[in-house]
Amino acid sequence: EAAVTQSPRNKVAVTGGKVTLSCNQTNNHNNMYWYRQDTGHGLRLIHYSYGAGSTEKGDIPDGYKASRPSQENFSLILELATPSQTSVYFCASGDFNSNERLFFGHGTKLSVL
Amino acid sequence: GQQVQQSPASLVLQEGENAELQCNFSTSLNSMQWFYQRPEGSLVSLFYNPSGTKQSGRLTSTTVIKERRSSLHISSSQITDSGTYLCAMEAGNMGYKLTFGTGTSLLVDP
Numbered sequence: 001e002a003a004v005t006q007s008p009r010n011k012v013a014v015t016g017g018k019v020t021l022s023c024n025q026t027n028n029h030n031n032m033y034w035y036r037q038d039t040g041h042g043l044r045l046i047h048y049s050y051g052a053g054s055t056e057k058g059d060i061p062d063g064y065k066a067s068r069p070s071q072e073n074f075s076l077i078l079e080l081a082t083p084s085q086t087s088v089y090f091c092a093s094g095d096f097n098s099n100e101r102l103f104f105g106h107g108t109k110l111s112v113l
Numbered sequence: 114g115q116q117v118q119q120s121p122a123s124l125v126l127q128e129g130e131n132a133e134l135q136c137n138f139s140t141s142l143n144s145m146q147w148f149y150q151r152p153e154g155s156l157v158s159l160f161y162n163p164s165g166t167k168q169s170g171r172l173t174s175t176t177v178i179k180e181r182r183s184s185l186h187i188s189s190s191q192i193t194d195s196g197t198y199l200c201a202m203e204a205g206n207m208g209y210k211l212t213f214g215t216g217t218s219l220l221v222d223p
Contacts, residue, residue, distance in 0.1 A: 031209050031210075033210065033211075035213075040215065041215065042199065042213045042214055042215035042216055043199065043201075043213040044213075045210055045211070045212070048209075048210050050209070058210065059212075088154065090156065094209070101146060101158040101160075101161040102146060102148075102158060102201075102211060103158065104148075104155070104156040104157075104158075106154070106155050107154050107155065107156075
């Protein structure tokens with residue numbers, strides 16, 4: 001079974017602070033994604049990547065940066081965290097080129113106070 | 114506007130009853146997937162179903178691309194089926210990324 005690991009599982013941050021959410025996949029998938037999930041909105045795409053060195057803006061990229069230094073790792077960075085970024089964040093990997101399904105990490109619950 | 118509409122928003126079943134969950138898309142799509150979100154929050158892929166019908170145990174997914182819809186049928190529901198079911202589409206011109214619906218919350222009572 002494909003494995004996607006997120007860290008940390010829970011994070012409390014202060015407004016204006018920097019937050020980095022990390023994601024590691026051992027599936028050798030080219031594509032990786034960061035979503036946030038909020039009540040009433042479902043899962044919304046923040047950033048995604050087609051491979052090492054690439055990052056693409058998703059549907060709600062404002063206030064977030066992403067980094068893909070290697071095939072395995074994809075980070076989401078909040079340079080200046082705000083309370084509106086309090087949410088549950090999910091990382092996922094997949095390879096639509098080969099018609100594979102998307103595999104998710106367990107999620108990171110972020111609270112910005 | 115909302116590209117992926119799921120219905121119903123919530124559903125309560127008695128154990129053993131069947132359920133039909135619907136997903137409708139407002140744009141053309143290349144493929145779609147169904148996911149199950151456990152009550153504790155983790156997400157599991159159920160089906161990658163670009164078209165036609167796929168079955169896995171008590172679950173059956175049917176996608177009709179031309180009509181921009183997909184359904185998930187759960188037969189003989191069990192208490193452990195409780196959770197949220199999400200559908201997601203990969204649109205034709207938006208690269209390899211999924212757009213999700215807001216989900217159907219299912220509760221199966223004993």
